[in-house]
Amino acid sequence: MTAADHIALQWFVRGVGTLDPEDRRAFDDWWAADPSHAAAWARWAEDWSQLDALPAEGLQHLRHRLAQDKARAAAHRPWGSPLRFLTGRLHRAWGRPTFALASLCLVVASGWLGWSHWQQQPVFVQTVATGFGQQSEVQLPDGSTLRLDTHTRLDVTFRRQRREVILPEGQALFRVQGDTARPFDVVAGPLRITVVGTRFSVRHTPGVPGEEGVRIAVEEGRVRVARSNAADPTAVVELTAGQQVSSNAAGVLGPVAAVAPAGIAPWRDGRVSFDDTPLSQALAEFERYGASRLVVRDASVAALRLTGTFDPRRLDNFMRALPKVLPVQLRTQGDTTEIIAAPLP
Incomplete structure (x- = not known):
């Protein structure tokens, strides 16, 4: 990586469009000083275009994070610039063309991860x-x-x-x-x-x-x-x-x-609907609304099929209707009512 490439990347990180007048003059002077500077800028511009997919807010977030990382590195590392240190290490390992791609990948990956993490935070x-x-x-x-x-x-x-x-x-x-x-x-x-x-x-x-x-x-x-x-x-x-x-x-x-005739949510009107439902399952549904104190111990009775619409808050109505629609009778002992098979006629 040439010195011109290195400095061009530094300007990209800073964001030329946001420079104050003094820094803008410094950039213009650098640009005009040598044709190789414009060429270096063009190379980074081509690579940097891959960041265009980021939303503007995410790109600004990325630049801010990179500037922070650079400042921290300059304050705590003897080489003064993280890019200069990274440039030397990767240039010796891979050469300039691979370094440019690797640098961009590192920047894009770290920036995108930061942006993606920010996007995933609950609001x-x-x-x-x-x-x-x-x-x-x-x-x-x-x-x-x-x-x-x-x-x-x-x-x-x-x-x-x-x-x-x-x-x-x-x-x-x-x-x-x-x-x-x-x-x-x-x-x-x-x-x-x-x-x-x-x-x-x-x-x-x-x-x-x-x-x-x-x-x-x-x-x-x-x-x-x-x-x-x-x-x-x-x-x-x-x-x-x-x-x-x-x-x-x-x-x-x-x-x-x-959808059944009762609609997608009959419970919003205080109703539960059964369509050829086993009696045991109907009783389990009533239990969702509170203790029904209704039990069925006979498997053949539990398997009886029930169709109808009921108010789960008015189990007394259900208990009166049940022997009329199924061959059962109710037997109350204490605070529990057992549903048993009706005697054969």
């Missing part, structure tokens, strides 16, 4: 949760709205280029404010749901028998559903309004189906 973090029998609605800074059902937790993280909500357990209704520059992701168990602007529901209740997987239903707009750890880009399902899909606990997606 908003919030955890919201509901207890048994509770529901809650939360508005996010971007205008999106989250409606949480009972026994649900959401971890919200916004970054500069993306928005993410993690649903460890429960079910929620999402009304997402459109922002094409910042997609909105919901991570539920093994699945990632990506949207720009829409209204949809996600259920992830691994502790409920028969509901260990994830269910996504769309009311408005479009969402993309994929396994969060899948490398196969074809393992993706796109849902539009009126469609839903479910997965098992491992994230294997089932067929796309129409």
Whole structure:
């Protein structure tokens, strides 16, 4: 690396467009002093053009970091300039052409890592949760709205280029404010749901028998559903309004189906709906809203299929209706009610 190359790189690091009048005159004098200076500048200009992909804010951040590194090195190293030391080491090892490329790679890599780290820093973090029998609605800074059902937790993280909500357990209704520059992701168990602007529901209740997987239903707009750890880009399902899909606990997606007549989230109106659901699974669903004190010990009774819509906060109505729709009767002992098979006529 020639002295002209070295000095040209120094000027690039400083940023000629930001020089004060005195330093600008010094740069102009250096430029005019020898034709080799302009040639060195042109070589670095060609290499430096690779940094054009960085946003302006990121480029300014990079220059600031490089200037800081140079100042620290000059204050603590006997060679006075980190570039001069690095120039000598790499020039002896590889020669000037390889040094120019290596120098640029080092600058680009360190600058990009710094910029990428800055981009990934959260700008908003919030955890919201509901207890048994509770529901809650939360508005996010971007205008999106989250409606949480009972026994649900959401971890919200916004970054500069993306928005993410993690649903460890429960079910929620999402009304997402459109922002094409910042997609909105919901991570539920093994699945990632990506949207720009829409209204949809996600259920992830691994502790409920028969509901260990994830269910996504769309009311408005479009969402993309994929396994969060899948490398196969074809393992993706796109849902539009009126469609839903479910997965098992491992994230294997089932067929796309129409949303049930009860809608994507009947729980927002204080209802739970069952469609040919085993009685044991229906009772587990009621337990999400509080202690039902309903038990079933007979496996054949537990396997009976139930269809209907009920208010989980009014179990007395459910208990009165149950013997009318299934061949069962209720036997109460203390504060527990057992559901048993009705006697044969």
